[in-house]
Amino acid sequence: MYSRAYKSGVTIPPLLWVVVFLLVPYSILFCYSFWSVNSFQVIVHSWSFANYVELLHQPMYFDTFLRSVRIAASVTLFSLLLGYPVAYYLSFHSAKRRELLYQLVIIPLWASYLVRGYAWKTILGTDGVLNGILGFLHITSGLTSLQNTLNNFFAVHPAMHSWHASFVPLSFLLYSPFAVILMLTHIYTPFTFLPIYASLEHIPRDLLEASHDLGASPWLTFRRVILPLSLPGVVAGATFAFVLTLGDFLAPLLVGGPSGIMISNIVASEFGAAYNWPLGAAISLCMLLVIVALLFFTEKLERRLAAS
Amino acid sequence: MPPGSFVLARSAFPASGSRRRSTHLAESSPAPESPSPPSTLLTIRNVEKGFGARKVLRGISLDIASGEFITILGESGSGKTTLLRIIAGFERADRGEIWMEGKRLDVTPPYRRPVNTVFQSYAIFPHLSVFNNVAYGLRAAGAPKHEIPERVIRALEMVKMYEFAQAAPSRLSGGQQQRVALARALVNRPRLLLLDEPLSALDANLRRQMQVELKSLQREVGITFIFVTHDQEEAMALSDRIALLRAGHLEQVATPRDIYYRPETAYAAQFIGQTNLLRAEMRDGIATSGAVSWHTFGPPGKVVFSLRPDHIRLVVPARVPSQADVSLARFKGRVANQSFGGSSDLVEIDLGNSQILRARLANPGVLSGDREFEFSSADAVRVREGGDD
Numbered sequence: 001m002y003s004r005a006y007k008s009g010v011t012i013p014p015l016l017w018v019v020v021f022l023l024v025p026y027s028i029l030f031c032y033s034f035w036s037v038n039s040f041q042v043i044v045h046s047w048s049f050a051n052y053v054e055l056l057h058q059p060m061y062f063d064t065f066l067r068s069v070r071i072a073a074s075v076t077l078f079s080l081l082l083g084y085p086v087a088y089y090l091s092f093h094s095a096k097r098r099e100l101l102y103q104l105v106i107i108p109l110w111a112s113y114l115v116r117g118y119a120w121k122t123i124l125g126t127d128g129v130l131n132g133i134l135g136f137l138h139i140t141s142g143l144t145s146l147q148n149t150l151n152n153f154f155a156v157h158p159a160m161h162s163w164h165a166s167f168v169p170l171s172f173l174l175y176s177p178f179a180v181i182l183m184l185t186h187i188y189t190p191f192t193f194l195p196i197y198a199s200l201e202h203i204p205r206d207l208l209e210a211s212h213d214l215g216a217s218p219w220l221t222f223r224r225v226i227l228p229l230s231l232p233g234v235v236a237g238a239t240f241a242f243v244l245t246l247g248d249f250l251a252p253l254l255v256g257g258p259s260g261i262m263i264s265n266i267v268a269s270e271f272g273a274a275y276n277w278p279l280g281a282a283i284s285l286c287m288l289l290v291i292v293a294l295l296f297f298t299e300k301l302e303r304r305l306a307a308s
Numbered sequence: 309m310p311p312g313s314f315v316l317a318r319s320a321f322p323a324s325g326s327r328r329r330s331t332h333l334a335e336s337s338p339a340p341e342s343p344s345p346p347s348t349l350l351t352i353r354n355v356e357k358g359f360g361a362r363k364v365l366r367g368i369s370l371d372i373a374s375g376e377f378i379t380i381l382g383e384s385g386s387g388k389t390t391l392l393r394i395i396a397g398f399e400r401a402d403r404g405e406i407w408m409e410g411k412r413l414d415v416t417p418p419y420r421r422p423v424n425t426v427f428q429s430y431a432i433f434p435h436l437s438v439f440n441n442v443a444y445g446l447r448a449a450g451a452p453k454h455e456i457p458e459r460v461i462r463a464l465e466m467v468k469m470y471e472f473a474q475a476a477p478s479r480l481s482g483g484q485q486q487r488v489a490l491a492r493a494l495v496n497r498p499r500l501l502l503l504d505e506p507l508s509a510l511d512a513n514l515r516r517q518m519q520v521e522l523k524s525l526q527r528e529v530g531i532t533f534i535f536v537t538h539d540q541e542e543a544m545a546l547s548d549r550i551a552l553l554r555a556g557h558l559e560q561v562a563t564p565r566d567i568y569y570r571p572e573t574a575y576a577a578q579f580i581g582q583t584n585l586l587r588a589e590m591r592d593g594i595a596t597s598g599a600v601s602w603h604t605f606g607p608p609g610k611v612v613f614s615l616r617p618d619h620i621r622l623v624v625p626a627r628v629p630s631q632a633d634v635s636l637a638r639f640k641g642r643v644a645n646q647s648f649g650g651s652s653d654l655v656e657i658d659l660g661n662s663q664i665l666r667a668r669l670a671n672p673g674v675l676s677g678d679r680e681f682e683f684s685s686a687d688a689v690r691v692r693e694g695g696d697d
Contacts, residue, residue, distance in 0.1 A: 209398050210431035212418040214445035214496065221419075224444070228435050 032281035041275055051282035061266065061283065068262040071177055072245035078185040079241045080234065083192035091200035109190050117254040120183045124173040124255060131173060175257020183251045188244055192237035199233025200226070231305045239298045243291055263287060349374040349532050350500060355404035357390055364390045366556040368404070372534065377526050379535045379543040382553035388536045391553070392502050395534065396425045408499065424493035425502040430485045432477040438464070438488050439473040445496040463495035466525065483514045494529060503535045507542065519545055540580045544568070552576050574693040577614035584665045586613040586688060595688070598663040602637030602685035612693045617654065619687035620667035623680040638682045641665065643675040657681060
């Protein structure tokens, strides 16, 4: 049996952690979400559901949230499309180059998020690297219709962007949902890659041999054995990409522009320039609820996939 | 044919062309045997395999008859699993060829070979039920949908796992997984079934039971079995023939009885059953090894003989010694050790000059002191010693 001192020694640090970093801040946030700000920019400690009612009544909040979900879903999709093949190649076909390739995939994680954001800004800008190349090759004009389509798909107020079409350089590259998706896909693909790679590495290789032995071609083996057994990793990776993107506010700030605003930007502005902490708290709590529900669901899904 | 060109040699390989190629190969091959008789299912010719600098297989040639139960027996590291994996298609031989019924097998991808494997680890798909595991091969081969349930159920009945059809593999014991693996392979009616130490993970009782079942199953389905094991008793109990593998080459290929009573090499004699190796000097038709000598034939010189412990008998003192009988060899020795073994005891006989022979005697009672023993000189089998390793 463990001594009393040992037991409290192991229990107290995590308990402290939960209380100090989770319970206390979220309780404060919870309280704030029911308060309000008066016309003198002073927070009034009177309790009401006014902030939540405001969130429901103002379509901007819901629209922005919806756009964030769309952007997050796109990032998830693209990082899966990029991460899975890379993980598959590394796990099954890389042989001696595996260590090197693995490090190459992981290295961006060690670089600062901001540095990567600014790098994309330089690449995508109106006078940026990409537009320079496209302009040199005279192929920008054909892409402007694509630009409009993209803007219409993600825009809250399409009228705001009608002037975009008159620009010759591709303005949709920077300050657009496209740029946000591109940058976040770049940043979060390693996060998707890692759990997929781990799940592929966990597949016993004799199962693949057994599948071939039973007459299944490599493609059939992938569909019937590898893919089902790697699904828990896919779900984990997708969760990473989706949740991290949904809460991201730096990418829209750096490369998003007005049409690329996401829900976290609104939270940030409520806590900053707008000075409406209660409303910001209410949005945060709604987001938290959505994400917790999502994590709960994917956790269950992962478990079910892993068990079967 | 170079190993890279397997597009040419798939199942679509024209039969006439491959037949011609087969005879051509038989002529040019250094092996003395004539083209395979029609009952031969699998022909392995000069297969070599190395991993880096380490040679694992050195020129294996072996013909396997249709319907045969052949065991590849060897110590760990002898290359037996590698040979099996080359036949299954998971490894590629560096040199040599494998033919099955007039077709090159070794250049066919594993999923096109009419060969199935029972893996040492069973390799049951964890995400599929027992039923779907067994149906896997049929579905991959595109068997008619209405046929699948019936064939799967029959295969599961054959291995007595019918009631587990809907179970998840994680709920099965090792022995049950073993049976599922067997059903999963047999349901495809392969021409050849490869078994890679399938019983090694089972406990002794279950193992014996599965040995009996495996043997009767093989007779029932009539499929050729290649069974890999390091257990010589298992090999003897199951096989029609044993291919004894030692450090990458075949030491002897023969029936269990032949390999036991007529071992060709000292290694074979020692590996399969226990034996006494007698290093003898031949002169004038008499072999002399220390205190023992007996009549035999052969040119003079140094020869090694193998004498099984069960061929040594105790001389009953009451009987009149018949010294005239040249087919018997007699010697005296001190009983140095006797270990009781139920129906027979293992006795160590000290002949002096640190020469010790082991004898397996049926119900000898408690022995001590100097006794006289005998054996038929025909039971001392001449063997080759040493290998080319």
